[in-house]
Amino acid sequence: MSDASEPAAMRLGRFVAETGWGDLTPALRHEAKRSILNFMGCALGSARDPAVDRAVRVLMALSGRTDAGLIGRPERLDVANAAFVNAVAGNLLDYDDTHLATVIHPTAPVFPAVLAIAELRGRSGTEALLAFVLGAEVECRIGNSVSPGHYDRGWHITATCGVFGAAAATAKLLGLDAAATGHAMAIAASQSAGLIENLATAAKNVGVAAAARNGILAALFAEAGYRASPTAIEGPRGWAIAMGDRPRTGELTDGLGTRWEFARNTYKPYPAGIVMHAVIDACLELRAGGLKVDEVSDVRVRGDALLLARGDRPVDNERDAQVSIHHCVAAALLRGAAGVAEFAAAFVADPRAVALRAKVTAELDAGLPRGAATVAVKTTSGRTLTATVHHPLGSEQKPLSDTQIEAKTRANAALSGSGVDPAPLIEAVWALDRAGSVGALVQAAVARRS
Amino acid sequence: MSDASEPAAMRLGRFVAETGWGDLTPALRHEAKRSILNFMGCALGSARDPAVDRAVRVLMALSGRTDAGLIGRPERLDVANAAFVNAVAGNLLDYDDTHLATVIHPTAPVFPAVLAIAELRGRSGTEALLAFVLGAEVECRIGNSVSPGHYDRGWHITATCGVFGAAAATAKLLGLDAAATGHAMAIAASQSAGLIENLATAAKNVGVAAAARNGILAALFAEAGYRASPTAIEGPRGWAIAMGDRPRTGELTDGLGTRWEFARNTYKPYPAGIVMHAVIDACLELRAGGLKVDEVSDVRVRGDALLLARGDRPVDNERDAQVSIHHCVAAALLRGAAGVAEFAAAFVADPRAVALRAKVTAELDAGLPRGAATVAVKTTSGRTLTATVHHPLGSEQKPLSDTQIEAKTRANAALSGSGVDPAPLIEAVWALDRAGSVGALVQAAVARRS
Incomplete structure (x- = not known):
């Protein structure tokens, strides 16, 4: 009682x-x-x-x-x-x-x-x-x-x-x-x-x-x-x-x-900030769907205010990379993975990761709920491939x-x-x-x- | 610099x-x-x-x-x-x-x-x-x-x-x-x-x-x-x-x-709450001046709001006694001291201390600064003896x-x-x-x- x-x-x-x-x-x-x-x-x-x-x-x-x-x-x-x-x-x-x-x-x-x-x-x-x-x-x-x-x-x-x-x-x-x-x-x-x-x-x-x-x-x-x-x-x-x-x-x-x-x-499936996980899953989905990283012209990530506040930042070191939208995109598209190795100093400084991070922009989409993200990749051939993830791997729902x-x-x-x-x-x-x-x-x- | x-x-x-x-x-x-x-x-x-x-x-x-x-x-x-x-x-x-x-x-x-x-x-x-x-x-x-x-x-x-x-x-x-x-x-x-x-x-x-x-x-x-x-x-x-x-x-x-x-x-010279120290010193001064405890009819203690807020309280145990105006008066007048023994259980429960505490009342004197106190003792023969202490023993000033x-x-x-x-x-x-x-x-x- x-x-x-x-x-x-x-x-x-x-x-x-x-x-x-x-x-x-x-x-x-x-x-x-x-x-x-x-x-x-x-x-x-x-x-x-x-x-x-x-x-x-x-x-x-x-x-x-x-x-x-x-x-x-x-x-x-x-x-x-x-x-x-x-x-x-x-x-x-x-x-x-x-x-x-x-x-x-x-x-x-x-x-x-x-x-x-x-x-x-x-x-x-x-x-x-x-x-x-x-x-x-x-x-x-x-x-x-x-x-x-x-x-x-x-x-x-x-x-x-x-x-x-x-x-x-x-x-x-x-x-x-x-x-x-x-x-x-x-x-x-x-x-x-x-x-x-x-x-x-x-x-x-x-x-x-x-x-x-x-x-x-x-x-x-x-x-x-x-x-x-x-x-x-x-x-x-x-x-x-x-x-x-x-x-x-x-x-x-x-x-x-x-x-x-x-x-x-x-x-967590990825050693990154939790609000980054939908970004990673969306990129992995695009890669699994056949996107080749060499075709990427630019990447637009959309999400709620928290995602942008936490994740739209310059990357100087591994700790930044764990909470960077840009680096999470680079890891998932370049390596098809976002494990400990993808947030280690060597990969964070890898010129291919640096170059891909520079192609990423982030923008607010107030229509997306907390924890969700949309990734839109424009390719060198002019196509746009889009993936939206509401419940990333490791969430209560998944x-x-x-x-x-x-x-x-x-x-x-x-x-x-x-x-x-x-x-x-x-x-x-x-x-x-x-x-x-x-x-x-x-x-x-x-x-x-x- | x-x-x-x-x-x-x-x-x-x-x-x-x-x-x-x-x-x-x-x-x-x-x-x-x-x-x-x-x-x-x-x-x-x-x-x-x-x-x-x-x-x-x-x-x-x-x-x-x-x-x-x-x-x-x-x-x-x-x-x-x-x-x-x-x-x-x-x-x-x-x-x-x-x-x-x-x-x-x-x-x-x-x-x-x-x-x-x-x-x-x-x-x-x-x-x-x-x-x-x-x-x-x-x-x-x-x-x-x-x-x-x-x-x-x-x-x-x-x-x-x-x-x-x-x-x-x-x-x-x-x-x-x-x-x-x-x-x-x-x-x-x-x-x-x-x-x-x-x-x-x-x-x-x-x-x-x-x-x-x-x-x-x-x-x-x-x-x-x-x-x-x-x-x-x-x-x-x-x-x-x-x-x-x-x-x-x-x-x-x-x-x-x-x-x-x-x-x-x-x-501290006394193991009591610091704002009680002026009360103790005033009582010790009266006792040193010749006051006999058997002559005490009633005791009025005056001080600022903090003294009353902290010290005007019933005494059930040793911890209460350390922050009780009433007990501090009883200790100083009965024993001429306010050491560890005067705040120990035996003395706190001593019938003479209980009786003397009952003769004490406390009242606000907004004219007294923090840390000061006035003690006025009325004797059975009708005299009133008064002592005021502004800076008790153990203060920065004394x-x-x-x-x-x-x-x-x-x-x-x-x-x-x-x-x-x-x-x-x-x-x-x-x-x-x-x-x-x-x-x-x-x-x-x-x-x-x-």
């Missing part, structure tokens, strides 16, 4: 503590595995990135423990720091999952906490999956309650809401009761941080990773008896109002256990298939040189609900010591 | 990197020692509190390292977690120092970072003192730039600004250059958190302690090569604006190195003497049963600028293994 006067953290704590594996539909259970598989591939893809190397070096010097494994690496760390490193790795490619209503990347702050604590405390596969779903649900609902103002004001919502999800998931794995789980989330409220101003820098990854670590710590402190204000989330000097929003508390608690925000999670997520995972795993074979990892994720522990998953994800 | 277009984090980074021990006046150097001594006493007083016990238990299980000592305790931890525990202890009594313009408690988030990193890296006493002053200065200036809106909106300013101070101080001890120091602060911006809604709970201490830990980590990541947005503090989607204030950037950078906010630090800070430290040290002798600790603090390392200070502060 819902009680309108019950503070949000305590209501969410009760939801997390009282929900069991049997309460999750088969579709939700499967979505959890898809999210984890997608995350694991992203983390493997970045496992040897200098940003991850540096994080491991700093944190190995701090911690002498070896309780938890690192994805794609041979080292082990304490649970808090292991979760930090795995979250850095999983988020670094900007290729992880997206809850489109909030633009939260749900898995990066939550699953690293689950993986580390489940390994430390010997929890089963179903316990890990359940904790992950509940953490991600709490995270997305808290995000809904303050969207879209929260992100627009400068808060990096994956980090600021992720800490609640990591706290809730950890509390579930620790077996905390309803009240202690609520206090874990209320303690997490005093740890919520992360700025859009830092989005283009490594400080973004610190923010997401700190959410995983701080969520773990909030739950461990709640387990040890620390308490916080029950109204830490929605109170007059609490989280939402301090951050600038009067929270819509209905989004936090209405339909808990029946309406699942986590069920709306999506996975989700990636399991096979496509597996292929993405294999492609990402090949990036890092970690030596991790993705086949047993993919197998371990799909088998997670039959595993007595997360040990097999961890073993499949970590690198052998070379 | 100041450059108006230089981003705040980078300007502050340059200030921290370029300021040397020789740039600190003798008064500043001495104020640093006074702050450290006051902090050490507060931390000793709480060293065996259950909140500290629990923090040590949680963090010992995470960390296997022993790089840094804990004040008043025998255990050792890694630097990040040691700083966390020492910050919890130093802030727990609500008896630490106050920068009155911002209500920041400057030392609790900054000095624990300095102590741990100086021990780890073998830094000298002057290096530790310099890093501490610079960190505290950055912290108070960033607080000034968003005060008073920041605190009023729900941000616990000691935590939210403390993380910048801890980052700056750590960066100084690590020997980072100007740019890397700026990036350490810009990374810290993405870690700034802490809520007024949680002020009455242990989550407050987690917030202050996390500021110390996260400041250390921000600097260690900057040392390892992580970078952030130079405009993380004042940019359009940066720290100040996301948190709700258009920052007054002049407060950040004007007069750096000549006008020192840290010089305005103050120390600071605690060194001898009074020493006495406070001895009294606090006696509270915890840590077994730490305050005499050599006091000696080590005064001698810190002549110490080749912080080793003697740490040795004097930690408890022997029993």
